[in-house]
Amino acid sequence: MQPAEILPRDRLIVPLDLPSVELAEAMIARLGDSVTFYKIGYQLAYAGGLPLVRKLVDSGKKVFIDLKLHDIGNTVARGVESIAKLGATFLTVHAYPQTMKAAVEGRAGSGLKILAVTVLTSYDDGDMHAAGYRLGVSDMVEARAQQAQVLGVDGIVCSAEEAAALRKVIGHQMCLVTPGIRPAGSATGDQKRIMTPARAIAAGADYLVVGRPIIEAADPRAAAEAIHQEISQSLA
Ligand code: C5P
Numbered sequence: 695m696q697p698a699e700i701l702p703r704d705r706l707i708v709p710l711d712l713p714s715v716e717l718a719e720a721m722i723a724r725l726g727d728s729v730t731f732y733k734i735g736y737q738l739a740y741a742g743g744l745p746l747v748r749k750l751v752d753s754g755k756k757v758f759i760d761l762k763l764h765d766i767g768n769t770v771a772r773g774v775e776s777i778a779k780l781g782a783t784f785l786t787v788h789a790y791p792q793t794m795k796a797a798v799e800g801r802a803g804s805g806l807k808i809l810a811v812t813v814l815t816s817y818d819d820g821d822m823h824a825a826g827y828r829l830g831v832s833d834m835v836e837a838r839a840q841q842a843q844v845l846g847v848d849g850i851v852c853s854a855e856e857a858a859a860l861r862k863v864i865g866h867q868m869c870l871v872t873p874g875i876r877p878a879g880s881a882t883g884d885q886k887r888i889m890t891p892a893r894a895i896a897a898g899a900d901y902l903v904v905g906r907p908i909i910e911a912a913d914p915r916a917a918a919e920a921i922h923q924e925i926s927q928s929l930a
Pocket of ligand 1: 709711815816851852873874875903905906
């Protein structure tokens, strides 16, 4: 996917990290047309949020299902077939070759795109070694991104700090989706490796996932519009 093909307003993805469907729907109503792309993760999906995917898609929004699947190939492929029927745009899987291959097979013929999570951003080299891996984080991120590309995966979830290095490894066909984005002056929360929207776009990110700076803002709509403005300026 070439970045130029993405509508500028679709580059901002807002995670509905909320405990209930009611609260998520209230936030969607508050954000109105300032947000075109939502992410549904563990918290909302396991609180009955998956039917919201179809509802959002039917109302013209795009949805990223962030369930980071990982299981035996057959289970992943059949699960992805079911998810593909919900009408979402993106689904995450962990970047294990069997899992990625199965996910690409499961979404065949649908509009669903598969994003690979290479190494969780909470992992450092010590965590990798403790988990039995020989490679450190950056070597593993690059190796898994290359495998994702060979297997036909559509994009990678990475920190904005990894984006420039990954672009060198995978080129410009795959999309890069980056969380850990904070507009200048906003609270970092538990994110450690953060970047502003403008710098993340300049580093090669295609889509920015921005949660708390929007959903915890006094005026979420104004916060989303300010990020759109920063993205447009960075693209100009
Ligand atoms: O509130 P905040 O902007 O930190 O939200 C970031 C979102 O991106 C959350 O839904 C979080 O689970 C997700 N995410 C992340 N880091 C990753 C992958 C996903 O923060 N490496």
